[in-house]
Amino acid sequence: QKEVEQDPGPLSVPEGAIVSLNCTYSNSAFQYFMWYRQYSRKGPELLMYTYSSGNKEDGRFTAQVDKSSKYISLFIRDSQPSDSATYLCAMTGGSYIPTFGRGTSLIVHP
Amino acid sequence: DAGVTQSPTHLIKTRGQQVTLRCSPKSGHDTVSWYQQALGQGPQFIFQYYEEEERQRGNFPDRFSGHQFPNYSSELNVNALLLGDSALYLCASSSTGQGLDTQYFGPGTRLTVL
Numbered sequence: 001q002k003e004v005e006q007d008p009g010p011l012s013v014p015e016g017a018i019v020s021l022n023c024t025y026s027n028s029a030f031q032y033f034m035w036y037r038q039y040s041r042k043g044p045e046l047l048m049y050t051y052s053s054g055n056k057e058d059g060r061f062t063a064q065v066d067k068s069s070k071y072i073s074l075f076i077r078d079s080q081p082s083d084s085a086t087y088l089c090a091m092t093g094g095s096y097i098p099t100f101g102r103g104t105s106l107i108v109h110p
Numbered sequence: 111d112a113g114v115t116q117s118p119t120h121l122i123k124t125r126g127q128q129v130t131l132r133c134s135p136k137s138g139h140d141t142v143s144w145y146q147q148a149l150g151q152g153p154q155f156i157f158q159y160y161e162e163e164e165r166q167r168g169n170f171p172d173r174f175s176g177h178q179f180p181n182y183s184s185e186l187n188v189n190a191l192l193l194g195d196s197a198l199y200l201c202a203s204s205s206t207g208q209g210l211d212t213q214y215f216g217p218g219t220r221l222t223v224l
Binding site: 008032041042043044045046049088090092096097098099100102103 | 114150153158202211217
């Protein structure tokens with residue numbers, strides 16, 4: 001079993017939809033949880049960064065962490081075609097070296 | 111500010127050859143990390159350099175080595191290339207003592223091994 005599991009998709013939604021992206025993990029030592037967006041032929045770009053359990057909102061993006069279930073989510077409201085990309089979850093403990101999921105490919109069609 | 115830059119953009123090598131990839135960190139950053147991203151996978155940590163020394167290392171063989179220069183730029187060297195080394199190699203820079211949200215990735219070098 002991988003430390004971080006993420007469905008690769010692709011996930012295809014119409015413009016304006018609410019998107020839900022999820023990851024599960026097995027390492028209880030993880031304390032920091034991140035979501036990255038990666039466009040084709042580009043490096044990952046950090047979207048959201050949370051510590052421990054709870055919610056964090058930034059514009060159209062909301063990150064949720066449930067440490068008791070070892071489950072994290074990223075919600076995107078009012079999705080746009082420009083949101084089409086691969087979304088990578090990542091997490092780490094004291095080493096500050098992130099362990100990444102394999103990424104979910106999101107397609108938002110007009 | 112140019113952000114993190116990497117060179118070359120693309121590279122094609124044959125099995126058994128050696129390759130050197132280069133990274134210039136974002137201005138003000140002193141720590142460089144290297145990742146390997148195979149097609150359809152997330153990035154995997156190779157190693158991290160700070161003050162010209164390898165500070166942490168992931169689960170990669172000794173064929174993978176690196177170097178950091180006094181100006182904080184870094185090189186990744188891979189010897190005896192295997193077909194499985196074909197991947198996007200990402201460099202990320204950060205500032206020691208700052209949070210994870212200060213780490214920035216470069217665009218990567220795509221290495222193809224034939």
